Amino acid sequence: MPQTILSAAPDRRTVLGAGLTGLVASLTWSTTAGAAAASTGIDDLLDVSARTYGTVGYSVAVLRRGRLVYSRHAGLSDRETGAPITDASVFPLFSISKLFLVVELLKARQAGLIDLDEPLGAIRTGLPEAWTRITLAQALAHVSGLPDYIPDHVAPTEDQAFAAIEALPLRFAPGTRNDYNQTNFLFARKALEQATRTPLTTLVEHQFRSVGMRRTSYHVEGQPRLKDVVSSYRPAPGRARPPLPYVSPSWPAYTFGSRGVFATLPDLVRWSQELLRGGLIPLTDLRESWSPFTMPSGDAAWHTHGWEYFRHDDVTIVGHGGDVRLVWRHFFRHADPDDSATVIYLDNGGRTTFDRHRLATLIADRVMPGAARKGEEQEEALYRGLVSGRWDQAVAAVAATIPADRLEATVNRVGYDAMNILDADAALPVFRWNAERFPNSSNAHDSLGEAHRTAGQLDQARESYRRALTLDPSNARLKATLNDLDHPTRPR
Known part of the structure; x- marks a missing residue:
């Protein structure tokens, strides 16, 4: 029988969590019978998921119409020491870090400092001719066709990263296919810094401070280890044994457009609430960035303005994942964008890999029926x-x-x-x-x-x-x- 790692670990669940009491909460929602049933349903879903996949530890928060209605920590931050996951646990966000850059790009566009339709040739000189007419918007939608600068390793400098790929052909004609890769966000970071004449880290650190994110920052992974950062785990070969400790490789600071942020669950809730109330960028600009990026075929790309994008029935889903084990997802109805749910799911790995996006969607469906498509x-x-x-x-x-x-x-x-x-x-x-x-x-x-x-x-x-x-x-x-x-x- 597979080992269940979660069973020996503490479980800290709070509806309107004890460590999150300073945040906006929906007291009316939390006292209804429907809320109690939804909370139990989320508990059950998380319990069976953790048992099945051998998750070491996780943190989850759910917002309904921008208000916190559920939070939970369970399992271990570190299996060797037995330290539990808590409000203070710091997670590496990996590609969820892109969303903070996206917010800064939208702010710069709203201020008239940047045009998302500008060609890449205006952002960086010396590019191959085939790259120069690709637009920043195509890069943000991951339909650029650019080769990825992270095939097997990360070059020490940005110039070396470009030198390693500039002779490679485009993967496809720009705008015709979806192909997620990190090169796109090298251009996004460069465009932002040129337009604002300010380093990305300075802009985003100000974003963090403006919403009270006191435990969130950029960090070169592993140098030195952050206080309260969770240990990471990967499946063992064959997935029949407990997961193995994993030390994430250190990436240089030029990659921070794609990754590099470390955060706690309470800080991400604060950021989400500020974003959804229009405190970071006006709601009209935010929601416009969630409109689909349409390809020549008429199909919507899988990303738009840097957000992951999916639509089914009357529901649009935007957000981003991180290293297959972290998810920030926002669900809203077309007729009423305020009718929404937001799920933040963070874990530190487990015995086997699974679709965290689907888990986040099923969590959202417990508080916003119809968030999941039929069959999920x-x-x-x-x-x-x-x-x-x-x-x-x-x-x-x-x-x-x-x-x-x-x-x-x-x-x-x-x-x-x-x-x-x-x-x-x-x-x-x-x-x-x-x-x-x-x-x-x-x-x-x-x-x-x-x-x-x-x-x-x-x-x-x-x-x-x-x-x-x-x-x-x-x-x-x-x-x-x-x-x-x-x-x-x-x-x-």
């Missing part, structure tokens, strides 16, 4: 079943509750979750189940073939792809895939 509860139940060795029981339970067409799509999505978050071997049982349950579905066999191919099982991949093509004989992509498998290109 079932997807999370299936994924938990898979990683806990109870796939058959989990899929049987879900299959009994939803129609066949939704079942196939839901299982297929979980298969890709497993392949992207874990590995192809973990995904194979999921795709195999779908192909057996829906033998006449070309897509089910296609997905199984992709998993076999990714796992290096080429004979099984050919078999699955051929079955998919038999069911969909006009599918040109399947024909091309089989041709690639049967006639692989030889390296020169």
Whole structure:
């Protein structure tokens, strides 16, 4: 049986948390029967998540219409010393740090200091010709096509980082595809500092102080260790043993446009409330930055103005994640942007990796029904079943509750979750189940073939792809895939 790390650790839950009492709180909301049920629902969701994934420790806060309605700390800041997660626990925010830069960019635009449509050639000289006409807005939406300066290591200086990639071709024509990478935010930081004639760290540190964030700052990771910073953990190989301690590599200060901020949960709640009431930038400018970035295809990019962006039904979701284990997400309805929920989820790692964005969405759904899209509860139940060795029981339970067409799509999505978050071997049982349950579905066999191919099982991949093509004989992509498998290109 997998070890449950959380069970031996203290749990500090507060609705309108004791350590957050100086913040705006909704006393009316917190005393209703609905609030009590929502709080219990969030508790249950977090408990089962921590048990299943072996989370070492976490902090969570939930805002409804900008008001704090739930907060909780549970588990350990450090497994060796037994120190608990508390209000004082400091988390490295990784890419959530980008949001503080985004706020400064929006402030500079509102002041008339910067044009987000300016070309990258106006931000940095000596760029390859193909880069110069890409706009800052395209970089912020991660549709620039630029190569990433962080393939395997981080260069000591910004000039060296650019030198390492300037001869590389664009990954795609700018504006035509989504491709998240860190080079985009090198330009964002540079543009901001040129426009304001002020270092990013100075601007953002003032932002922190203006909202009372006393435990938040930029820091070069590991030099020296900050007081009360949580220890980090990564899954052990095979994910069957307790997670291993992990020391995040030290990144130079020029990367601070993308990362580098360390913060506590109470400080992030303060920042969120100030942001959502219009105290950092006017609400009209903030909400305009949450409008989609539309690509030539008509599709919305996955980012807009530096925010992650997703829309379903009548709900828009914006925010950012950090190192796959931290999430800041804001949910609002199109007809009434004030009808909103904000979730801050921070953990320090665990036995296995999972989709923290989905967990944050399900938390939001407990206080703002409809925040989660249809099927996300079932997807999370299936994924938990898979990683806990109870796939058959989990899929049987879900299959009994939803129609066949939704079942196939839901299982297929979980298969890709497993392949992207874990590995192809973990995904194979999921795709195999779908192909057996829906033998006449070309897509089910296609997905199984992709998993076999990714796992290096080429004979099984050919078999699955051929079955998919038999069911969909006009599918040109399947024909091309089989041709690639049967006639692989030889390296020169």
